[in-house]
Amino acid sequence: MYNDIIIDNFTNPQKVGDIALANCEFEIGNPVCGDRIKIQLMVENNTISEARFRAWGCATSIATANLFCESIEGKTTSDINQKNDQDIESMLGQLEPSQHHCVHILKELHQQLVVQANAGAQ
Amino acid sequence: MYNDIIIDNFTNPQKVGDIALANCEFEIGNPVCGDRIKIQLMVENNTISEARFRAWGCATSIATANLFCESIEGKTTSDINQKNDQDIESMLGQLEPSQHHCVHILKELHQQLVVQANAGAQ
Amino acid sequence: MDQQHISGYFDYNATTPICSDVIDSMVPAMKLFANPSGNNRHSQTIKKTINEARQNVAQLLQTQVSNIFFTSGGSEANNWAIKGVLFKHIDKPGHIITTEIEHASVLDTVKYFADTFGFEVTYLKPKKDGAIDVSDLENALQDNTQLITIMYANNETGVIQSIEKMATITSARKIPFHVDAVQLVGKRKINVEKLGIDYLSLSAHKFYGPKGVGSLYIKDIDSIEPLIHGGGQEFSMRAGTENLVTIVGLSKAAQRVTESVEQWDSDNWQCKQHLVALLEASPLKIKFNGSTDYSNSLSNTLNIAIDGIRGESLMLQMELIYGFIISVGSACSNNKTINLSHVLQAMNINETDIQSSIRISFGRFTQLEDIEKFVTALVSAVEQLLAISTGY
Amino acid sequence: MDQQHISGYFDYNATTPICSDVIDSMVPAMKLFANPSGNNRHSQTIKKTINEARQNVAQLLQTQVSNIFFTSGGSEANNWAIKGVLFKHIDKPGHIITTEIEHASVLDTVKYFADTFGFEVTYLKPKKDGAIDVSDLENALQDNTQLITIMYANNETGVIQSIEKMATITSARKIPFHVDAVQLVGKRKINVEKLGIDYLSLSAHKFYGPKGVGSLYIKDIDSIEPLIHGGGQEFSMRAGTENLVTIVGLSKAAQRVTESVEQWDSDNWQCKQHLVALLEASPLKIKFNGSTDYSNSLSNTLNIAIDGIRGESLMLQMELIYGFIISVGSACSNNKTINLSHVLQAMNINETDIQSSIRISFGRFTQLEDIEKFVTALVSAVEQLLAISTGY
Numbered sequence A, B: 001m002y003n004d005i006i007i008d009n010f011t012n013p014q015k016v017g018d019i020a021l022a023n024c025e026f027e028i029g030n031p032v033c034g035d036r037i038k039i040q041l042m043v044e045n046n047t048i049s050e051a052r053f054r055a056w057g058c059a060t061s062i063a064t065a066n067l068f069c070e071s072i073e074g075k076t077t078s079d080i081n082q083k084n085d086q087d088i089e090s091m092l093g094q095l096e097p098s099q100h101h102c103v104h105i106l107k108e109l110h111q112q113l114v115v116q117a118n119a120g121a122q
Numbered sequence C, D: 001m002d003q004q005h006i007s008g009y010f011d012y013n014a015t016t017p018i019c020s021d022v023i024d025s026m027v028p029a030m031k032l033f034a035n036p037s038g039n040n041r042h043s044q045t046i047k048k049t050i051n052e053a054r055q056n057v058a059q060l061l062q063t064q065v066s067n068i069f070f071t072s073g074g075s076e077a078n079n080w081a082i083k084g085v086l087f088k089h090i091d092k093p094g095h096i097i098t099t100e101i102e103h104a105s106v107l108d109t110v111k112y113f114a115d116t117f118g119f120e121v122t123y124l125k126p127k128k129d130g131a132i133d134v135s136d137l138e139n140a141l142q143d144n145t146q147l148i149t150i151m152y153a154n155n156e157t158g159v160i161q162s163i164e165k166m167a168t169i170t171s172a173r174k175i176p177f178h179v180d181a182v183q184l185v186g187k188r189k190i191n192v193e194k195l196g197i198d199y200l201s202l203s204a205h206k207f208y209g210p211k212g213v214g215s216l217y218i219k220d221i222d223s224i225e226p227l228i229h230g231g232g233q234e235f236s237m238r239a240g241t242e243n244l245v246t247i248v249g250l251s252k253a254a255q256r257v258t259e260s261v262e263q264w265d266s267d268n269w270q271c272k273q274h275l276v277a278l279l280e281a282s283p284l285k286i287k288f289n290g291s292t293d294y295s296n297s298l299s300n301t302l303n304i305a306i307d308g309i310r311g312e313s314l315m316l317q318m319e320l321i322y323g324f325i326i327s328v329g330s331a332c333s334n335n336k337t338i339n340l341s342h343v344l345q346a347m348n349i350n351e352t353d354i355q356s357s358i359r360i361s362f363g364r365f366t367q368l369e370d371i372e373k374f375v376t377a378l379v380s381a382v383e384q385l386l387a388i389s390t391g392y
């Protein structure tokens, strides 16, 4: 079923919204499942000062998006870059097989963040 | 299962025994089922003054033998001869299919009685 | 789930709250421990109890006790009917007719006969409203059609099929007709003999009885083989020491249905009309999946697509924040694929609508005011989800 | 049957008195009404309950939860094992080995495959002591043997087969081996993995649990097809909404067996030794049907022929006059034929002895003094019957 991490992030998502002056923005989607997530960030001195999301999808993907934003606020892109696959997987807690696609979503959010942040830095 | 007529006649058979001076006696057996019943009678003036049985067999056949003896004591052979199949069948009450062979036993007892009594009378 | 949560339960088609009369009947039955097949007087008591249960189920369907056989539920009853008829033809596999919207216990069993034994299958497709055209059934008949299996009411949409009309055709052609009535029994009255079908499945937990017990109605026992061979139970048609406790529960539940199904149905219909009216008056953008009128759908079921949200998220939102239990038309499944309802797909509903579909099903413990609270919660939950997805 | 009659109950192999712990566990389960296959938190509770039950049964057999599948009892488990394996060979029917002394749910199912699908069957015959010679099994093996199904302990005689030795042979030849352990579970310890067999059936009502629920142990799920196709229940191997109430009962009963089977067995063995000694010291002329020693027979079962009486009459006498419930080796049946126990016949016991045979089976609620009262009653009852038949 849904673990507490998923439930908390889904029922009370603190990071829903838009950042008018976002200087970093990316979207990911899962063509099969149909989940879609848009992330907007305010990055200052390589540090993510603000992160917001919009999402359409299953409860676990919405929770994943919120968890992602929560976890990166206040972090530098290199902090985030240091996370390995295992670190990322463990963020979501124990998942049912049907929720595993959200691990991929979370990995992809991290990858996109690094790509976009680096692109912005160049 | 066993109806009350069967139960009463089986658990408390009043007519078990031998008649030392019996003037009428016959046996029937069911070769398949293995039930065996021996009847001894004292017949006086065409009236059955005493009837006793011995039996080896299933509970229903023992009950049948007892019921038969109970029912004929004090009766004349012509009383008994007047009973039709329906009268005889109804004596045993409601039976399970596996007890139906005792209807045949009871009929045979009646037939034998009439045959033997007539034979004795000649 | 305890009784205080019943007002938030809108998933009666999945299973129903067990009725307290049924519980009360089951408790003493737990202590009756003789073997029903035994020869002693205690066994006798149990045989009588089982026979009373059979009588109550027979009465529910308006048929004779000799036509009622207990099973471990709707799935076994469906398997039994299909396998019991088709194994008689295993040396000469023929043709089966069913529909695209059956329950898994029918679809998987039919597929087993197609894949393993080479039977040919025609899957009838419903119209947009969820109903199978009777003429489609008529056109599908072949000389070698050995079995027709069609559900009475669909678990997801509540749509009711024209079983009576179909039975006129099948009985004229003497083709065995099995009807999965698991969702109809307890919601509408049934006269199975008048209906003219050959087999009918029912399951107690769909009408306030215990789970894991049901029945198969069999018109002619010579037409079918046992699924579970062995001892003399169930007139030698279904081996196994009887599940006495839940058979007693089924018995009581059946009795209640016979007494009250019309009242329950009329109460449900009031609730459904109120629900539809409230939804239509709400800001939600809604499409109804399948018929919603009285004669073509169950009075307790409504399946709707809500624009802009994902059913699965809405279901969780409704449960966690508002305490309402509903069901969905699609769910994530393993391997990144999505599990779209085969029923809604068969009705040609598009993928986005299926993903935003929910099933609302209620029952005899649902009050009109529960319906009102439900719609209020639904509107808020959808608004919250829409707020999260704004921009998409 | 209420508790005060338990001391007169000597028919534990037919069914056992349900244990009060088991009843207590089932009562709250009756109110858990969510669908175990659902997606809400109430369903979660039920899934957990079912999983705990699976764990308790796994522990009882000393195996893993993934090898345990719930069924509606021993008959379904036997049917499933046999049909599930043999339907995989339906296009090339081969050879089955079983014994003459199996339960009807095995014999009838095997016969079905022989009669309907042309499988060849070898029926192993027991020796006079009721045991199958392991070498007979070995000699019966054919290249096309597709299934062996042999019971662990016989319900009528209590005789235990050398399953472990047999399994050495079958597993070396990789021939699927099913064991009907319905009568052994709850009476002796089992380590199913060490035993090395492929399938094992058990039934809760034989070990103080409810009727209508059991399990099949399956070593490798790819080796067998479902008997009941459909939904995803039981790892997609057995469709049907679970019979929660009785599964919870099975769970508790299994737990008790795991804790106490050795104690129960040693108590039973004491009772049996006492019973044998009293019978031998009595005026009754007795023959023992099958082994009576500890390692070759169940500690709770004794099958005897009593000279000069008919078992069926004795059974009724014992019940009606003395309040003791026993079972018999033969009974009258329809159409004037006699129903002789197929088990005793297979052991070459003559017809008269079979007709005078009774089965005495007791269990964990039987006291030594109940044994004494039982023998006293038996002696009187036999005397009464002998008095009726004197002269024959």
Ligand SMILES: Cc1ncc(COP(=O)(O)O)c(C=O)c1O
Pocket: C239, C240, C241, D013, D014, D072, D073, D074, D075, D076, D078, D103, D105, D151, D153, D154, D155, D180, D182, D183, D203, D204, D212, D213, D214
């Ligand atoms: C040896 C044996 N196998 C199978 C069964 C059938 O089990 P159930 O009564 O649960 O169907 C029984 C009990 O009757 C039995 O004694």
Ligand SMILES: Cc1ncc(COP(=O)(O)O)c(C=O)c1O
Pocket: C013, C072, C073, C074, C075, C076, C078, C103, C105, C151, C153, C154, C155, C180, C182, C183, C203, C204, C212, C213, C214, D239, D240, D241
């Ligand atoms: C239409 C239909 N058929 C069959 C079943 C299966 O019944 P059971 O849950 O008793 O196995 C269900 C319920 O899940 C159903 O809705």
